[in-house]
Amino acid sequence: MDLDASPMTDRVNLREELEAVGIEEILTQLDRELIGLKPVKTRIREIASLLLIERIRKRMNLTTDTPTLHMSFTGNPGTGKTTVALRIAGILHRLGFARRGHVVSVTRDELVGQYIGHTAPKTKEVLKKAMGGVLFIDEAYYLNRPDNERDYGQEAIEILLQVMESQREDLVVILAGYGDRMEKFFASNPGFRSRIAHHIDFPDYSNDELLAIAELMLHDMNYKFSDEAREAFTRYIAARVTQPLFSNARSIRNALDRMRLRQANRLVADLDRMLDADDVMSLQASDVLASRVFLKDKS
Amino acid sequence: MRVTQGCFSFLPDLTDEQITRQVQYCLEKGWAVNIEFTDDPHPRNSFWEMWGLPMFDLRDAAGVMMELAQCRKVYGNSYIRMSAFDNSHGWESVRLSFIVNRPKDEPGFRLERHEMAGRNIRYTTKSYAVDRPEGGRYG
Numbered sequence: 001m002d003l004d005a006s007p008m009t010d011r012v013n014l015r016e017e018l019e020a021v022g023i024e025e026i027l028t029q030l031d032r033e034l035i036g037l038k039p040v041k042t043r044i045r046e047i048a049s050l051l052l053i054e055r056i057r058k059r060m061n062l063t064t065d066t067p068t069l070h071m072s073f074t075g076n077p078g079t080g081k082t083t084v085a086l087r088i089a090g091i092l093h094r095l096g097f098a099r100r101g102h103v104v105s106v107t108r109d110e111l112v113g114q115y116i117g118h119t120a121p122k123t124k125e126v127l128k129k130a131m132g133g134v135l136f137i138d139e140a141y142y143l144n145r146p147d148n149e150r151d152y153g154q155e156a157i158e159i160l161l162q163v164m165e166s167q168r169e170d171l172v173v174i175l176a177g178y179g180d181r182m183e184k185f186f187a188s189n190p191g192f193r194s195r196i197a198h199h200i201d202f203p204d205y206s207n208d209e210l211l212a213i214a215e216l217m218l219h220d221m222n223y224k225f226s227d228e229a230r231e232a233f234t235r236y237i238a239a240r241v242t243q244p245l246f247s248n249a250r251s252i253r254n255a256l257d258r259m260r261l262r263q264a265n266r267l268v269a270d271l272d273r274m275l276d277a278d279d280v281m282s283l284q285a286s287d288v289l290a291s292r293v294f295l296k297d298k299s
Numbered sequence: 300m301r302v303t304q305g306c307f308s309f310l311p312d313l314t315d316e317q318i319t320r321q322v323q324y325c326l327e328k329g330w331a332v333n334i335e336f337t338d339d340p341h342p343r344n345s346f347w348e349m350w351g352l353p354m355f356d357l358r359d360a361a362g363v364m365m366e367l368a369q370c371r372k373v374y375g376n377s378y379i380r381m382s383a384f385d386n387s388h389g390w391e392s393v394r395l396s397f398i399v400n401r402p403k404d405e406p407g408f409r410l411e412r413h414e415m416a417g418r419n420i421r422y423t424t425k426s427y428a429v430d431r432p433e434g435g436r437y438g
């Protein structure tokens with residue numbers, strides 16, 4: 001259903017083609033706005049090149065097939081999977097492989113029903129909303145509960161598999177979750193594995209990368225660390241990554257939110273002073289050090 | 300006899316590609332699209348049955364076309380129409396409605412004359428199809 005296909009041609013200036021679709025912009029933005037993730041960025045560039053050539057081959061009448069674009073993103077929480085899915089949707093859209101380029105993000109609850117006859121309409125509802133864009137299924141392995149034989153997840157899986165196969169030009173599905181659990185999920189649902197063209201693994205961030213992410217987030221919110229606060233936050237990261245429920249960049253974002261709260265409390269505690277922009281932008285070491293992460297560190 | 304009604308009634312039946320374009324136009328206007336079907340061809344029939352609920356928050360016509368394909372699978376030998384609802388005034392009002400499917404053979408209508416007192420005549424349009432029971436109206 002490609003209503004606005006580009007015109008047929010037999011010669012293409014690659015540079016002009018690249019500029020016309022404007023993906024270079026998205027790719028450099030991706031490089032700039034996402035810290036680290038080298039292997040992910042490389043894979044995305046590869047996929048973008050493949051699709052650019054595929055697009056040209058289409059216009060030269062060398063192919064009429066829509067390539068399989070379904071993907072799996074594996075990695076721990078907070079490693080940027082959702083963020084990258086949004087960028088990929090933009091790239092697919094510009095290259096003409098996703099007509100609308102939006103992302104519909106769901107988990108099991110939005111796909112699987114509670115009683116007989118509930119699941120199919122639910123799954124279809126989501127599919128209809130995602131048509132023309134990307135359907136991002138977070139923690140996809142929860143779709144099947146092999147321990148429960150009356151589970152309705154299987155019904156959702158079958159509908160998904162069918163649409164992934166027959167409506168490749170209408171919808172791109174991205175399955176996301178922890179690497180090991182996804183591996184098990186694919187092992188028990190080979191239909192998914194065979195329909196997925198690109199597996200991308202998201203590594204955990206190094207401590208340096210986490211600090212860079214923090215600085216980037218602060219910069220975007222018009223905040224900054226004082227030198228002592230930066231030093232304290234470096235120690236915060238070292239302690240936090242070893243503690244339970246650490247979830248990479250998401251933990252950083254949450255930590256920054258709490259530090260902003262402490263900063264505000266610190267400032268409001270002294271009503272008789274004049275504040276300048278630097279005061280309200282700066283996080284101080286005390287805003288960092290009050291964290292309970294340091295308590296645990298000592299004990 | 301080919302029954303016509305709604306928007307585009309003066310045109311030949313729309314192809315699926317043309318339907319897709321019309322649906323996309325509706326979605327881009329922010330209208331919700333609804334699919335209905337009936338086997339009673341009378342022009343005054345307002346009891347069309349809903350195929351599911353109106354579709355809100357869709358971005359692409361492929362979602363609607365997927366439902367149309369399902370509806371045709373079950374009611375392929377009935378009339379199917381699409382309507383688009385605009386709620387920008389705070390209530391849903393029909394903006395566009397057109398036929399997207401019809402039975403293979405449409406037996407047409409007859410005019411019945413009911414002779415009344417004083418040489419008055421009442422006219423009734425009756426479709427041949429409804430003489431047969433529900434489900435068997437078009438062969």
Ligand SMILES: Nc1ncnc2c1ncn2[C@@H]1O[C@H](COP(=O)(O)OP(=O)(O)O)[C@@H](O)[C@H]1O
Nearest residue numbers: 033034035077078079080081082083213249250
């Ligand atoms: N490489 C990165 N650079 C900057 N911010 C990042 C990076 N990775 C993740 N984030 C931020 O961390 C948060 C969590 O990321 P998200 O994409 O939701 O992770 P996941 O989906 O893998 O759990 C988001 O606010 C996102 O903007």
Ligand SMILES: [Mg+2]
Nearest residue numbers: 078081082138
């Ligand atoms: Mg996520």
